[in-house]
Every structure is written in structure tokens, then in C-alpha cells.
Amino acid sequence: MSQVIEFAGINEQVENDDEFNSLLDISIHHKIPHLHECGGHGACTTCRVRILDGIYNCSPKTEIEKSTGFARKWDPSIRLACQTYPKGNVKLQRLIWSSAEVNQLQKELAPEGKAEERPIAIVFCDLRNFTGLSSENLNFDIAFMLNRFYTALGEPILMNNGIIYQYVGDEIVGVFGTTGGSKEKNCMDAIRAALGMQYALDLLNKTELKDFQVELKSGIGINFGNAYVGHLGHPTHRQFSVIGDPVNVASRIQGYTKVTGSKILISKSVFRCATKDALMVGNIYSADLAGKEEEIDLYDLVGFKDMDLQLELQASLHIILQDDITFAKLFYDTVFELAPIARSLFRSNMTDQGRLLTHMLGGIVYSLSRPEHLNSGLKKLGQSHVKYGVKAEHYPIVKQALMSAINQTLGDLKTERAMEAWSTALDFVMDAMQNWKSL
């Protein structure tokens, strides 16, 4: 018997008459963007939904759902869409709308009412000359600039599996590794985020702020060490907290960039934990930081020695997805020009299809920093493509069309490195999709 599934928020109702369709399958079938990083294996929690009506029409929780819900302290109305099969009408709300929100979910895994020690990298980024800017510009313009600063520089934190921890005045603080992870990964994520912030600030100055006659500048300090993570505070108002000496030192390292005139300074502990030989560093300073008995070594971070795939993709993603409808149109026009026969594989409405494609491309770039889910997600996508009638010979055509759309969209902002990064990433994605049999 057919069921009605209602999506709150977008006011869409769809019908389902296949009992083997999970709530996630239903979204995908009806081209409703629904994050599912792990491809529906119950491992990532990004497909979570709140059941607003019809909870009794949902299949019982699977073991994986029970343990996930318990660890994250979910109330019973929250379900994993990939694990839930409707038996009657259901009204639901998707809870995670964008890949950028996914990292914040790490906070759910921090202990309640106490703190645990975890190896963390901390990034402090300060907007330079903010006081001068405030006196020279209208409040309205300052608010606009600050908002753009926070958004543009927050994104690289989120793209690299970090949490935007705090805004302190004109500072933005990111933390990496709050749920554990290796020292190397946490430090590399933080470093990539810091370099991404510089790219983002450059782009912001060249584009959205170009008419303000100001050039925003930043100073960034990064430290690594064991800090305490937990939800602390009054029992009715607990707050996600990261505390400890490494956090204070990161703030002081940021302050020290004003002494040295550096853009990014990293501590010796970050330098030591980072991937061997990956970093290009400049001057090394022996700094006497407040509260520290001994001087500590700080390194000017210049960049990566070699092209960094993730950083290049992240830096260009924003430009590519700025006008996702135009991008999708450019792409599909080229696909159908190169292979007119492919048109028949698609079930009409190319705008929705384009929205899904760009949603997915953005999701892939974000989830490169969470590779544990990415591979299974791509294989599942590849398996679905076999059912859509997609053949091996279609992949090079789609790659060519995507590269052409990326090339045209980046325009003057195109760099050889960005194009190389996209080409490598698409090969990786398409290989994983075609390797679905190893799921």
C-alpha cells in the first residue's frame, strides 16, 4: 500500500509504495538533497531525521541505531533515515542540511558535566587592525565586513574536520581532533585550515570587499597538545568547552605574530606532529610567551612543499558552487552534447538533478577530511549508478564535461594547481564509484 512521506521545512510530500525503500532511499529517489556520507551504512549519522509525525509507522530501531542514539543522547524521535523503513505515513525533518554542519556533530561525543583529555590542535585567527577599521567605517559596513570575515574564514575550519569553537571579539578559534584521531591528522587538518583561511581572505579582499577600500589582514597561531574537552557549566546551561594550557599557548602564539610580522606561526609540537617533510617553513623564533617558564620555538609557516589536493579543491569550491544552477547547466549541456544518448537515462527535471550533483560535489570535498566514510559512500553511489543504466564509457565523458564546467566557472581565478587537483579528485571519485563491487 502506498505511503505519504512529508518533508517539513521544504513542504514537499512524496509517495512511496516500495516496502524495501528506507527513508533515505525515498529522498534520493525523489531528488531531495539528503546528506548520507557513508552511503547508508549507519556509520556517519549525517542522514539523521526527526520524525515529527508517524513514529509508530517506522520500523523498529536497528542495533546500530540504538547504540548511536545512546552514545549521542538522542531523544526517540531522532532516527537514521538509512536504517528506517516506513510502514505508513510519516512526516519528517532532515536535521543536517549541509556538509559544513557535519563537524559540529563531534560536540555530541564530548562528555557531559566533566572533561576528558584529548590530543587537539588549536587555531587562533585574529583580524588585524580591527580598531582602526571600526573608527574609519560605518557600523553597518563593519558588521557586514565582520560577518563576511567570520563566514569566509570559518569555512576552512569546517572543511578540515574542525569545529568553530568561539568568536572572541575579532578572533575566530578552531579546534581539531575533539573526538580523538591521530596527532598527525589533527595537526595537518589545522594547518590546512590555516592556509585555507589565507586563501579565503585573499579572495574576500579581491571580490566582496573590493569596493570598501580596505584590505583585511589576519594573523594565525597554531598549537597542539592534550587539552580537556567536555560540556561544562551549570547543569541547566552546559557549554561545549576546550580548556587547558595548549589553548592558552595557541592564543599567545597568535599574539606573537604581531611581534614577528608573520601570517601564520606554528609551535614546535605542531611542526613535529605534522606529516614529515610536508611543510615549507621560514624563520624560526625562540619566543618568550607570557606564562611559560621556558622559551618555545615557533616556525613561520609558508605553505605545503608540494601541491596539496585538499587545499586546492577547498580553495576553489566556493567559486564553483557560487551559482550552482549555472554550473550544473554548463555541465549537463556539455554531457548531452558529447553523448546525446545519455539524455534518456535521466528522469526529467534537470534543475533538481543539478542541485543534487553540486550538493554531492561539495559534500565530497568536505568529506575528504573524513575519508573513513567517503569510500563507502562513493561505492554505494556507484552501485546506484549501475541501476540508473550508467556504463563505464560514460565516466570519461562526465569527467570531461565537469572539467570544462569547472574551467569556465573559475575564469580568471583558475590556476593550474586547481585544475590538476580537480582532475585528480574526479579520477579518485569515479574509480571508487566503479569499484562498487568491493562494498
Ligand code: HEM
Ligand atoms: C563524479 C561522478 C558522479 C557523481 C558525483 C554523480 C552524482 C550523482 C548524484 C548525487 C545523483 C543523485 C542520485 C543518487 O544519489 O543516487 C546522481 C544520479 C544520476 N546520475 Fe550521476 N554522478 C556521477 C557520474 C555520473 C555518470 C558518469 C553518469 C552517466 C551519464 C551519471 C548519470 C546519472 C543518472 C542517470 C542519475 C539518475 C537520474 C535520475 O534519477 O533521473 N552520473 N548522480
Ligand code: FES
Ligand atoms: S548513517 Fe545513514 S547514511 Fe551514514
